[in-house]
Amino acid sequence: MEISSEEIKSLLEHYDNIMLTAHVNPDGDAIGSLVALREWLALLGKKVIIAIDDTIEDKFLFLQGVDQIVRPETVVTDDSWLTVILDATAAERTGSAVQCIKGKVLNIDHHISNEHFADYEYIRADFAATGEILTDLFQRWDILITSSMANALYLAIATDCGFFKFSNTTGHTLRMAADLLDAGAKPNHISEQLEERSLVKLRAISEVLKHIELFANNRISGITFDTELLKFTGEHTGGYIDYARSVKGSEVAFTIKYIKDKESRVSLRSKSVDVNSIAAVFGGGGHIRAAGCTINMNLLDAKKHLVKEILKAL
Ligand code: 5GP
Ligand code: MN
Ligand code: MN
Numbered sequence: 001m002e003i004s005s006e007e008i009k010s011l012l013e014h015y016d017n018i019m020l021t022a023h024v025n026p027d028g029d030a031i032g033s034l035v036a037l038r039e040w041l042a043l044l045g046k047k048v049i050i051a052i053d054d055t056i057e058d059k060f061l062f063l064q065g066v067d068q069i070v071r072p073e074t075v076v077t078d079d080s081w082l083t084v085i086l087d088a089t090a091a092e093r094t095g096s097a098v099q100c101i102k103g104k105v106l107n108i109d110h111h112i113s114n115e116h117f118a119d120y121e122y123i124r125a126d127f128a129a130t131g132e133i134l135t136d137l138f139q140r141w142d143i144l145i146t147s148s149m150a151n152a153l154y155l156a157i158a159t160d161c162g163f164f165k166f167s168n169t170t171g172h173t174l175r176m177a178a179d180l181l182d183a184g185a186k187p188n189h190i191s192e193q194l195e196e197r198s199l200v201k202l203r204a205i206s207e208v209l210k211h212i213e214l215f216a217n218n219r220i221s222g223i224t225f226d227t228e229l230l231k232f233t234g235e236h237t238g239g240y241i242d243y244a245r246s247v248k249g250s251e252v253a254f255t256i257k258y259i260k261d262k263e264s265r266v267s268l269r270s271k272s273v274d275v276n277s278i279a280a281v282f283g284g285g286g287h288i289r290a291a292g293c294t295i296n297m298n299l300l301d302a303k304k305h306l307v308k309e310i311l312k313a314l
Contacts (some may be wrong), residue, residue, distance in 0.1 A: 003106075003120045005140045011120060012041065013107060015082040019075065020050045022130075023088040027238065028159025028194075031056065033108075033130040035065035036152040037084065040143060041085075051075045051312040053095030057236045062193045064148045064156060066156040072097040077219040087130040090115040108133055110267055112286025125287075128168040132158025135176040154185035155194075162242075163191070164272040167289060173222055187292025208240050217248035220310050225257035226299055238267075245269045252310050256295075256303050264302035265293045273313040281309050 003011070012018065018041055034050050041048045051072045060066055077083075079102045085091065088213055091098045107118035110133060124133050131153045138145050145153070157177055159239075161169045164177070181187065192225035197205075211223050223243040225237050226311045233240070246254035252271040255266045266282070268275035268291045273300045275291040281306075284293020295302035 001120055003122060007120070008106065008108070008120070008122055008137065009141050011082065012046075012084075013044065015046070015080075017047045017077070017081040018049075019077055019081055019083045019097075019100060020048060020084065020086065021052060021072075021094045021100075022086045023093040024052075024054050025238070026054055026056065027050055027087075029131055029156045030158030031060050031066060031069075032152040032159070033086045033134055034069070035063060036131070036134055036149040036156070037086065038263040039065055039146065039149050040138070040151070047213055049075055049077075051097045051100055053097050057238070059194050059196070060155075063152055065152065070094070072100050074282075075100045077102045081174040082106060084108065085118065087111075087172060087245060089113050090117050100257065108137075111285060112287055113280065113291070126170075128166070128170065128173045129157045129160035131160070131178050132173055135145045135180060135220045136172075139179065143239075145180070145183040150180040150183035150185035151190065154180040154187060155190050158187070158190065159194070159302065168287065204234075205240070205243070209243060212244055212247060214247065214250075215307055216311060216314060218247060219251045220254070220307060221247040221250040221252075222254040222256065222303070222307070223247070224299060224303060225255060227258055230258065241267050241269055245271075251314065252312070254306060256299060256306060258299050262296055262298055264299050265292070266295060266302070267308060268310075273310075275313075278306075278309050278313055282306075289301050 002160040020034050038048045050069045052069050053072050077100050081093045081103045083101045083105045085107045105118040106120045108122050110124050110127045135153050135258050213222050223244050241255045253269045255267045259265050270289045275290045276286050276288050279285050282293040282295045286292055303308035
């Protein structure tokens with residue numbers, strides 16, 4: 001059921017015990033949104049748990065409050081708890097956290113592919129980030145955004161719109177970001193932390209660059225993370241798609257990663273076609289210009305099918 005911003009506030013105020021969660025492989029938007037919402041709920045005196053079925057990428061560990069994130073196995077809830085699912089289109093996208101959900105569920109999300117699964121939902125596909133929704137809600141509720149909440153929300157917004165470069169950036173996105181600066185967010189500090197890399201990681205980039213492949217007259221660019229390449233990069237391959245995306249002429253960029261036999265993980269970015277629809281062919285989703293899916297085939301077969309679908313869309 002769709003609810004209004006005021007109804008969300010009443011709902012959150014009503015519950016004493018609240019579990020927050022978000023999608024697996026949490027990105028800056030998921031993490032920043034979780035941490036900011038937790039801080040406000042904790043200030044209200046709520047018992048709040050953030051459960052995520054994944055490890056947190058090192059680059060996000062600087063953010064105040066990230067140490068509050070726990071694994072779902074350690075969480076005990078009952079049906080007196082409210083679960084808030086942030087930045088995810090379906091309960092299953094939270095991985096094993098889905099098993100901790102006992103009571104009602106509130107979903108706050110901005111994906112066009114949202115599956116409208118929750119008891120209560122607030123979906124804003126016109127917003128660039130879940131962090132943008134939360135900033136807007138906090139302002140409507142007239143609550144004080146602390147400097148640590150501002151930092152977390154700024155990180156959430158900035159990472160989901162490519163630091164205000166992607167086409168999902170609107171006047172509203174920038175206004176929210178500007179208000180967060182006034183509330184104490186430090187963009188320089190956040191960028192420095194996110195851009196800083198170890199020499200090992202920097203060398204991994206040079207290896208990844210050698211693996212960029214081009215198709216269809218450079219209109220498609222892709223990187224395949226097979227077990228050999230994963231030895232250089234480790235399991236977190238999130239940022240590398242931007243290198244494929246930056247190849248001159250590329251309209252659709254993809255990465256495809258080995259997970260296990262007959263399971264390959266795909267990320268898609270686009271400057272023209274709707275990649276949400278391409279991801280949907282394989283049961284995934286996301287946004288028009290950024291989407292993802294899991295293909296239940298081995299790496300090379302999955303890539304062949306993926307490229308075929310992208311070609312159809314071009
Ligand atoms: P990424 O490539 O960064 O993993 O994901 C791009 C966007 O698509 C994100 O907004 C992410 O939440 C969404 N997305 C990625 N994988 C899936 C998936 O398997 N299912 C759905 N519904 N959305 C996905
Ligand atoms: Mn996300
Ligand atoms: Mn998001």
